[in-house]
Amino acid sequence: MHIAVIGNGIVGTCIGAYLQRDGHAVTFVDPLEAGEATSYGNAGSISPSSALPVGLPGMWRKVPGWLADPLGPLTIRPSYFPRVLPWLLRFLRHSSREEVLRLARALHGLLTPVFESYEPLLQRAGASGLLERNGCLYVYSGRDAYEKARWGLDIRRSLGADLREIAEAELVAMEPDLKGRFRFGVLAAANGTMLDPSALTKAIFARAIEDGAALRRARARSVVAAGGRVTSPELENGQPVGWDGVVVASGAWSGPLAEALGVRVPLETQRGYHVTVASSNLGLRHTVTAPEHSVFATPMRMGLRLAGTVEFAGLSAPPNWARADALLAIGRDMFPHLDTRETTRWMGHRPCLPDSLPVIGPAPRLANAWLAFGHGHLGMCLASTTGREVANLVAGRVPQVDLAPFAATRFG
Numbered sequence: 001m002h003i004a005v006i007g008n009g010i011v012g013t014c015i016g017a018y019l020q021r022d023g024h025a026v027t028f029v030d031p032l033e034a035g036e037a038t039s040y041g042n043a044g045s046i047s048p049s050s051a052l053p054v055g056l057p058g059m060w061r062k063v064p065g066w067l068a069d070p071l072g073p074l075t076i077r078p079s080y081f082p083r084v085l086p087w088l089l090r091f092l093r094h095s096s097r098e099e100v101l102r103l104a105r106a107l108h109g110l111l112t113p114v115f116e117s118y119e120p121l122l123q124r125a126g127a128s129g130l131l132e133r134n135g136c137l138y139v140y141s142g143r144d145a146y147e148k149a150r151w152g153l154d155i156r157r158s159l160g161a162d163l164r165e166i167a168e169a170e171l172v173a174m175e176p177d178l179k180g181r182f183r184f185g186v187l188a189a190a191n192g193t194m195l196d197p198s199a200l201t202k203a204i205f206a207r208a209i210e211d212g213a214a215l216r217r218a219r220a221r222s223v224v225a226a227g228g229r230v231t232s233p234e235l236e237n238g239q240p241v242g243w244d245g246v247v248v249a250s251g252a253w254s255g256p257l258a259e260a261l262g263v264r265v266p267l268e269t270q271r272g273y274h275v276t277v278a279s280s281n282l283g284l285r286h287t288v289t290a291p292e293h294s295v296f297a298t299p300m301r302m303g304l305r306l307a308g309t310v311e312f313a314g315l316s317a318p319p320n321w322a323r324a325d326a327l328l329a330i331g332r333d334m335f336p337h338l339d340t341r342e343t344t345r346w347m348g349h350r351p352c353l354p355d356s357l358p359v360i361g362p363a364p365r366l367a368n369a370w371l372a373f374g375h376g377h378l379g380m381c382l383a384s385t386t387g388r389e390v391a392n393l394v395a396g397r398v399p400q401v402d403l404a405p406f407a408a409t410r411f412g
């Protein structure tokens with residue numbers, strides 16, 4: 001078949017590459033270069049065991065604080081609150097203990113094969129060196145803070161995660177830069193790091209183009225469905241695209257395209273920021289996550305990236321750069337000897353459904369359209385397996401992961 005993949009972030013790129021491995025002709029449609037939207041500036045943490053949804057029990061108590069503090073780890077722009085309220089109510093409904101367990105089991109299935117499903121794509125692209133399996137350290141101000149977060153970690157352990165408690169002396173021996181600020185840690189030894197998430201996306205994409213994929217540098221305005229099939233694409237620049245099938249993988253912008261295919265999904269964006277410090281004066285060997293500050297400190301090839309936090313403000317509001325500056329302040333606090341002379345800032349749009357699961361599956365009632373978006377906080381981890389599973393669906397093979405929890409129709 002000739003399949004058009006709309007979106008060349010990490011998700012669309014992995015889908016295209018896997019479809020090619022099955023012998024399909026692929027045309028990517030995207031006005032941007034590969035890996036230039038959300039897949040550009042994320043924290044690059046690759047965690048096969050991060051199977052927890054974002055919504056956790058008791059979160060509803062925090063909503064007033066989210067509205068009051070524009071620089072907090074999670075904030076809602078007051079002007080956006082009425083618009084996001086229905087989504088938030090659904091999100092809070094998915095944060096009960098029972099729901100968290102159900103969602104964690106679903107995520108676990110999709111997360112576990114992350115390395116094995118990236119491997120063939122990275123090998124083919126000659127880019128295996130961009131994904132290191134160096135482990136991740138969760139660091140806490142003390143054992144008390146760890147105990148407060150333990151419930152979620154124990155759910156991950158019950159699903160098989162190897163999360164080893166680390167006392168202060170061992171923590172400092174592993175990462176001398178953490179000395180003084182953090183007194184307790186947890187090592188996720190099986191985790192990895194993308195040394196440059198955008199370069200990794202671009203490498204897989206470039207190889208797909210070398211292997212014969214085509215590219216239309218344009219926005220898809222809509223897709224037209226009739227008689228149980230997608231019949232015609234509409235590109236903003238009017239270019240014609242001939243195709244036998246379509247995959248919508250347009251990240252946070254997928255809503256209108258899914259709707260054109262007959263599926264309404266409550267897709268919202270949780271905006272996040274980064275500051276990348278070029279010459280950090282640190283020697284971190286692991287990705288370091290400080291849950292009390294909602295920040296990742298990832299050693300990447302372009303410097304130390306401090307990334308994280310959540311802002312509800314929609315797709316078009318300008319960035320609030322004070323949030324990126326706040327990340328830098330946290331970085332200085334975590335690492336007092338951080339050299340912050342040379343920094344860059346970035347904001348990106350996580351595509352989020354209220355249950356923290358992506359949509360992966362066929363468009364209902366259409367024989368030649370598939371949906372793959374909404375990968376939220378875990379898109380870099382989930383993309384390769386999503387690619388593999390979409391290729392299974394297109395080929396009519398039985399998926400290797402149970403995709404029922406990811407059906408687009410689950411929202412009614």
Ligand SMILES: Cc1cc2nc3c(=O)[nH]c(=O)nc-3n(C[C@H](O)[C@H](O)[C@H](O)COP(=O)(O)OP(=O)(O)OC[C@H]3O[C@@H](n4cnc5c(N)ncnc54)[C@H](O)[C@@H]3O)c2cc1C
Pocket residue numbers: 006007008009010011012029030031032033035036037038039040041042043044045046218219220221249250251252253254257271272273274296307308309347348349350351373374375376377378379380381382
């Ligand atoms: C601060 C931050 C930190 C993060 N850290 C991590 C992490 O450590 N680990 C992890 O796994 N995930 C992380 N994430 C999440 C991850 O970055 C995203 O889930 C992932 O990048 C989403 O990929 P995507 O391909 O779906 O979307 P994107 O990368 O946003 O790509 C979507 C593409 O679709 C295109 N597009 C949109 N509309 C159209 C249209 N109509 N026609 C054609 N093309 C269109 C866009 O131009 C874009 O290129 C983080 C995110 C943020 C913001």
